[in-house]
Amino acid sequence: MVVVPEESEESLNRLFRALADGTRRDILARAIAEAPSVSELAARYEMSFAAVQKHVAVLERAGLVRKRAHGREQLVSTDHERLRRAGELLDAYEVLWRQRVAQLDDVLREGN
């Protein structure tokens, strides 16, 4: 017999509830493909911005998507997208550090 701990049963319930709705499945598919903003999503469905936000919140509580601020927009993305973005930003940050170390080396070589 498989004993499902209460906590994970609760999170499974959240997951299935989140996926039980067609609009939410569609939002999830878009979040996987392109990280749309909440307003872009609201323009796609015949429902209010607030209603779309509620759907996104249900997906968020189930751990399926995350929201992140981008300027004044809220982007909806999956962890996959988040990792890809983190990798991109770390690449930029690496270049920044390489330049910084090269400049520090110049300052040190000048003997102050």
Next chain:
Amino acid sequence: MPITSVTKDPEKLSLTVVAEFPVPRKRLWEAWADPRQLERFWGPPFAPATFTRHDFRVGGRAEYFLSGPNGEKWADSWKFTAVNPIDSFEVRDGEANAADENLPSSMTFTFETTPTGSRLTHVTRFSGVEAMEKTIPGMEEGFRAAMPQLDALLEL
């Protein structure tokens, strides 16, 4: 070339840089302790840094801004959470934008003596992707503008 390794961890949102320099550890430390020297290397070439405050003691703050090529200004501040002269220091970054307490990242700097001079080990830990978006502002655009130099830099 001073960089000996760069390690990136996208899962943990951290970056570790190890660099060695042909100068004594005390000299390397001074470059970080003196804001006039620090501002000569902290900002990228397209956006030099100006430090308006550098209170280098535990609980002290540093404040600076980067000046971009089109007149942009990116301000940031640090709070020094540890300062152990010539061994190490730590800062919390992004305290100026502390409206969201999840934003700040932390940076640690460790200095060691080596047979040929000194070694700096730096670790940045971002608290989230959003913290990265705020701490690396406009950097990507800047790097794209600096693309021709990029390949040369990565080969260093």
